[in-house]
Amino acid sequence: MTEEKQHSGDSYWLTTAPGGERRPALGDNLDVDVAVIGGGIAGLCTAWELARAGRSVAVLEAGRIAAGVTGHTTAKVTALHSLVYDKLRRTRGSEGARLYARSQAEAIERTAGVVEELGVACEWERRSSYTYVTDADRVDEVRAEARAAREAGLPASFVEETGLPFPVAGAVEVTGQAQFHPRRYLLALADDIEAHGGRLFEDTTVLGLEEGEPCRLSTSTGASVTARDVVVATHYPVFDRALLFTRLSPRRELVVAGPVPAELDPEGMYITPYDGSRSVRTAPYGDDASRRLLVVTGEHFTPGTGDTRARFDRLAGWARRHFPGVELTHFWATQDNDPTDTVPLVGPLHQGARHTYVATGFGGWGMSGGMMAGRLLAARITGGECAWAGLYDPRRLASAVREAPAFLKHQAQVAQHFVGDRLRPSPPVEALPPGEGAVVRTESGRLAVYRDDDGALHAVSARCTHLGCLVGFNAAERAWECPCHGSRFDTDGKVVQGPATKPLERRDI
Incomplete structure (x- = not known):
């Protein structure tokens, strides 16, 4: 495990976009229209939408912006979320699946427009996205997913051939998806927030929230923030007055990355939910056109359990076996929260909330999910319309029966x-x-x-x-x-x- 020990620190995205000088911690009391807690993709996208809408915004980040969960993602920007659409069709009906697909697809196109408008050099690339299986007994699952995704409005099809260096039994392909360098994109977004009057503070942990008109936040620096509206976008809510922790299950996954010859590029974004999960994609490797950065993710586990070194070894061995000659240079981990009913929780913080909002439970798909959340929350705060607000509303009760098995399983694991x-x-x-x-x-x-x-x-x-x-x-x-x-x-x-x-x-x- 010498390589794993040596490189299991910062992700490739952090080492190739360090971000310059730290932004200041909150020093004085502040009064703004909206305070956003959390400087990851959901928080920064929300702040950007609001700043562009003319609201005064402050982002409060406990560490460095775009350096937490977002800084450790695999950065696939896709509306194909493993095998979600067949499940949504059964649990939320065809309209629920359609709204989910539309919200994710529009988030991708919104981001593409921002990349072009701001001229962000974030390695934005269009790629097809695939969910594949290698076991012939599971082919019916991906066939059903392809039908459900297509009925939901995505350009989806069932295929038996992919660019992977090994055979698959079948796969869902959705064309026109994207991948990018997440930190470069979000640092550009942060600069534009400030250009439109927003304030960004790092090394500022929010400790207390008093709801009212206005709301008031207390922080680790001793300074406070008064805001008409507050958004909690801390990945896992630091304030949880709706007991959302009972509906969220934390999951950690490992990532290995390193250059491969360009001819080994599978030219797509791939994932299988089986065999410990495996996600594969490549990215540009600096200015070296003869090589691509291979990014392989998998070996998901509950935080604080099991032998993580052995998991890194298995993932690295899988990458070397299927991509001979890969020089693994980076080893890191990411963390996600799985909602018990599949759909993220984005909207009012609790049943009685009037000016507090939350974005959480993206289930491993935080890139398109965070972009979607920014648009949804900005619409709620500014009084705009959002067709899929009800789908993601954390106060939803109709799904209580549907999510009961996953809910009870999660609570049993917590109790254990x-x-x-x-x-x-x-x-x-x-x-x-x-x-x-x-x-x-x-x-x-x-x-x-x-x-x-x-x-x-x-x-x-x-x-x-x-x-x-x-x-x-x-x-x-x-x-x-x-x-x-x-x-x-x-x-x-x-x-x-x-x-x-x-x-x-x-x-x-």
Whole structure:
């Protein structure tokens, strides 16, 4: 695992678009029309739409803009979301499937227009998107998906031949989709937000939300923001007054990337939901036309569980086996939230909300989903029309029966971690090797203990500061992760990813 350890840090998108100087943290109290919490694709797209509509906007990001989940995506911009349309046709009817397809397709074309208008050099490329299977017993599934996607209005067809370097049993193809460099696009969007009077603040964690007319946000810097409307676009909601955490399941996936000869380019975007999931695409590799960047994603797992190093090895082995000669140079991971009823949650934050909104639950399709959310939320805030607002409304109740099995399964998994993780035997601290971490039982409670490369121990409380589940150690990324709701912390307890906003408490050992 020497390569994995060496490169399992920043993604390719972050290393090739560092973004220059940090934007300032919020220093003084601020009064704006709209405050957007979260500087990923959903937050920045919402802020951009609102700034262009003449609203005064402030974006508050706990870390760096476009550097969290969005900075670690595979950046496929497509309306073909694995095998979603056949399911939507059965659960939401043909009209629901049609609205889903239309909303995602229009988001892609909206983005294409922005790329052209702003002249963004973000490697925007049109590609066909494929969902494939290699098992002949599953061909009927992709045939049904092709029919459902076509009936929903997408240019979809069933095919048996693809550009992949191995045979498939069948695939859905949707033409005219896109891929891009996400961070370059969003940094250009951020600059345009500021050009239209918007304010962007980094290193500013929002700690409190008082709803009203106006709303008020308190932050980690001590300064506050007063806003008529507030958008919570933090991937997993940091404020969850509708208990959306009961309808969201966190999922982490690994990514390996590196250059391949251009003749090995499969010339498309591919995914299979089976065999641990595998997603494949390529991107331009700098100015070198003789090579392309291969990006392979897969090995999904619940945060804080299992052997992440072994998962990286399996994914890297798969990439090398199918793309001989690939030089894997980057290893990173991304995280998604799967909604229990398939459809993202975008709209009012809770049943009684009047001026607070949320965007979450994109289920691995945050690029087109985030772009769609920006248009939907801007329409709600400015009083515009949006045909698919009801489809994505977080307050929806009609799907309660349909999502019950997935809902109950998710809650059972959360309960298992909340109770079962506390019953696991505790390993001896002295046996912990350098670079490893474990949750151990002490007289003062469960501690998350990490031994660094120099042999020094770092101990923090093992209770996640979100809702109290016990964290688990991810050895490949050297992070503590909550298996219940996906919060992540570094080895000294600092929050790396929410919904937690407070660090794990330091402890002596």
